[in-house]
Structure formats: structure tokens, C-alpha cells
Amino acid sequence: MNIVITGASSGIGFETALEFTLSKENKVVCIARSADKLRKLLEIAKGITPDCTLLPIEFDIVNDDYAALIPFLKDRLGTVDILINNAGSLVNKPFLETTPADMWQMLESNVMGHFNMIQNVLPLMASGGHILNIGSMGGFQGSVKFPGLSAYSSSKSALHTLTECLAQELVETGVKVNCLALGSAQTEMLEAAFPGYQSPVMAFEMGKYVADFARTGHRFFNGKTLPVAVTTP
Numbered sequence: 001m002n003i004v005i006t007g008a009s010s011g012i013g014f015e016t017a018l019e020f021t022l023s024k025e026n027k028v029v030c031i032a033r034s035a036d037k038l039r040k041l042l043e044i045a046k047g048i049t050p051d052c053t054l055l056p057i058e059f060d061i062v063n064d065d066y067a068a069l070i071p072f073l074k075d076r077l078g079t080v081d082i083l084i085n086n087a088g089s090l091v092n093k094p095f096l097e098t099t100p101a102d103m104w105q106m107l108e109s110n111v112m113g114h115f116n117m118i119q120n121v122l123p124l125m126a127s128g129g130h131i132l133n134i135g136s137m138g139g140f141q142g143s144v145k146f147p148g149l150s151a152y153s154s155s156k157s158a159l160h161t162l163t164e165c166l167a168q169e170l171v172e173t174g175v176k177v178n179c180l181a182l183g184s185a186q187t188e189m190l191e192a193a194f195p196g197y198q199s200p201v202m203a204f205e206m207g208k209y210v211a212d213f214a215r216t217g218h219r220f221f222n223g224k225t226l227p228v229a230v231t232t233p
Contacts, residue, residue: 002077003214004029006061006117007087009037012134012185015207016084016214021045021052027077029055031069032087061087061113066120073124080124082214085114085159086134092148103151110155111162118166127174130218134210135160137229140181146194156181160225167223176218180210183229201230 003020007013009032018041020028032038038056045054055076059069073080089109091102114133125131137143139156146153163179170177185206209228 001025001081001215002027002029002079003082003084004031004073004077004080004117004121005084005086006031006113007134008032008056009034009041011203012182012206012210013084013086014041015204016086016210017041017054017207018045018048018204019208019211021049021054024049024051024053027053027055029057029073029077031057031059031061033058033060061117062108066116070120070124073121077124079126080121081129083117083121083125083129083131084134084210084214085117085132086210087113088134090149090152092152094148095150098151103154106151106155107158110152111158114159115162122170122173122175125173125175128218129175130214131166131175131177132210132214132217133159133163133177133179135163135179135181135225137181137183137227140225140227143181143227163225164223171222176222178213178217178221178223179225180213181225181227181229182206183227183231 003026005013005017008017008030017028017030020026030038030041035058038058042054042056045052091106093102118131136156138149138153139160160179163177167177185201185203
């Protein structure tokens, strides 16, 4: 399978990439802004599976030029079977201290970057392909909400709705679109949102779940935002 993962340099994206590289049949393109962290990912992946195909790309999904990225994907992959939109960032501030720039940052990182990726990668996907957006319980309707996360949670809610809209619009292409609204897993982002909190779910466990769902979830779901959480947060 040919897989593209954004936000692959840390946390759940990092662990998801490692899970895919366990099979030498997979070609995994890992996109992130940090070249150093991508090199570390490649080193670890090769240490576990020496003949794996992991292609690291230093790229900003919001600001960089897709005219350079897409020819690379065409040349190295040809087609894309799975696109996992995992990149994102978090602002943790009381609402009255949250600036318009903070809100724009959340919308750019957590919605517009994925919008850009989908528009540019979709022409490389065929019927049977799966676009998987990584959302958050923070943006899931009816979930418990927390102070300081209004901008972050709002941006994730927008991503959830984009998932539903795209699934309907892409029905005739045969490409499925789903979203996992993740609860807590022990990552740097969790620490930023809830300092000192220890999740019962490790990042590698959530990474394995995400990889498994990306491979098979579109056989059973389309246009769904599914909660994946055992605790609150």
C-alpha cells in the first residue's frame, strides 16, 4: 500500500508511521516540518524493519508549495491508497486571552492544512482509497469541553464537518473519508492541553489503532466521525 501521513514527526503520527513500516510491502511518505525528527523516525523504522520504505519529507502543509510535493508523490508512489491527515497544533488559553491570531493559527493548522492536502492528493487516489482525518474529542458534539481549548476544539469541530461533507461529495469517486475523534493518548500535545495528566493509553497503542482503521475502516464506514476515547479527557 502507498500511504501518506502528515504530522509524522511526533506523537500519534510518528507511531502510526512506524506501524505501517512493519510491512515491507508498504511505501510510507512521512510529512512534517521538523527534518531532525523525521531523521529520527527513519532511523528507528530502519532499526525495526531494515528493508522498509519510509520516505521523509520536510514540508509545511499550510505554507509550502504543493507544486513541488505532488510530482514527488507521483514519481515515488504513483498512486496514493491512504492519506492520513494527522498534523495539527494546540493553543491552550482562556477565551478572553485568545487572540484572533491564535484562532487563525488553529484554523490554519487543524483545518486549512488538511484542506490543502486533500485537494492536492485526491487526484492521485483511486476508488477504494481512504482519507482519514484525525480529529479530537474536544471537537466532538456533546463531549465534555474544557477551559482554555475553545479555539482548538472549534477547529477540530470544523474538521469533523469537513469530513462529512467530503464523503458525500466524493461518493462517485469511490474514495472514502472518515475521521477519528481521538481522546487522550500520552503525547506532547496532551501535556500541553492537560499538564501533569497521565493517559491510560500510550501513543504507540493509539498509533496502531489509527493504522489499523486506516487500512480497514473504510470497508465499514464513510463520512463518519468516530469517538475513540476511554477517559475524559
